[in-house]
Amino acid sequence: DIVMTQGALPNPVPSGESASITCQSSKSLLHSNGKTYLNWYLQRPGQSPQLLIYWMSTRASGVSDRFSGSGSGTDFTLKISSVEAEDVGVYYCQQFLEYPRTFGAGTKLELK
Amino acid sequence: EVQLVESGGSLVQPGGSLKLSCVASGFTFSNYWMDWVRQTPGKSLEWIGEINTDGSKTNYAPSIKDRFTISRDNAKSTLYLQMSNVKSDDTAIYYCTSGTYWGQGVMVTVSS
Numbered sequence: 001d002i003v004m005t006q007g008a009l010p011n012p013v014p015s016g017e018s019a020s021i022t023c024q025s026s027k028s029l030l031h032s033n034g035k036t037y038l039n040w041y042l043q044r045p046g047q048s049p050q051l052l053i054y055w056m057s058t059r060a061s062g063v064s065d066r067f068s069g070s071g072s073g074t075d076f077t078l079k080i081s082s083v084e085a086e087d088v089g090v091y092y093c094q095q096f097l098e099y100p101r102t103f104g105a106g107t108k109l110e111l112k
Numbered sequence: 113e114v115q116l117v118e119s120g121g122s123l124v125q126p127g128g129s130l131k132l133s134c135v136a137s138g139f140t141f142s143n144y145w146m147d148w149v150r151q152t153p154g155k156s157l158e159w160i161g162e163i164n165t166d167g168s169k170t171n172y173a174p175s176i177k178d179r180f181t182i183s184r185d186n187a188k189s190t191l192y193l194q195m196s197n198v199k200s201d202d203t204a205i206y207y208c209t210s211g212t213y214w215g216q217g218v219m220v221t222v223s224s
Binding site: 039041048049050051054060061092094099100101102103104105106 | 158171172207209211214216
């Protein structure tokens with residue numbers, strides 16, 4: 001299985017500051033078709049996960065442009081510019097290149 | 113409004129069976145591959161499996177393969193998860209999802 005390893009945030013993050021969440025995969029998620037098979041989700045407290053980013057860097061419909069995804073084949077970053085109260089929760093990366101699909105353990109964002 | 117509404121969660125004894133349902137509305141259900149994802153309280157997300165648009169193809173996580181079966185009825189816009197020979201490790205919140213859309217989740221507790 002592909003192992004997804006997420007980094008921690010130096011919580012709490014001051015409101016208005018930027019935050020970067022890292023994710024590393026044990027195998028390259030870059031397909032020969034040029035697409036990188038990585039999603040980012042946010043799970044707010046008490047809610048279901050919400051898709052933020054797919055194909056490593058494409059924002060899902062309705063997602064604020066304060067969220068951006070980047071990376072290489074194995075190292076990825078979700079950047080949140082100007083963190084707001086609604087950004088609080090746990091962020092997960094997920095690979096969908098191979099079965100079984102696997103998630104990272106999650107990175108918690110707390111607001112100062 | 114897009115909705116995915118799961119039902120069927122309950123307390124079940126080890127070795128028992130349970131069937132979860134997920135009714136979709138607000139989007140063309142038959143056009144989407146659908147997944148089941150579970151989350152142990154306070155922990156990360158685990159992909160269980162998926163089914164293609166017409167129900168002819170499924171993929172499962174090794175942890176539940178041969179015990180769980182995913183199916184769908186496009187005429188009823190409903191996704192199913194048949195769980196059998198359940199174990200205490202299957203205790204979790206179960207979500208149905210298209211990736212973009214997620215249900216609110218349903219709790220399954222396996223205990224004697």
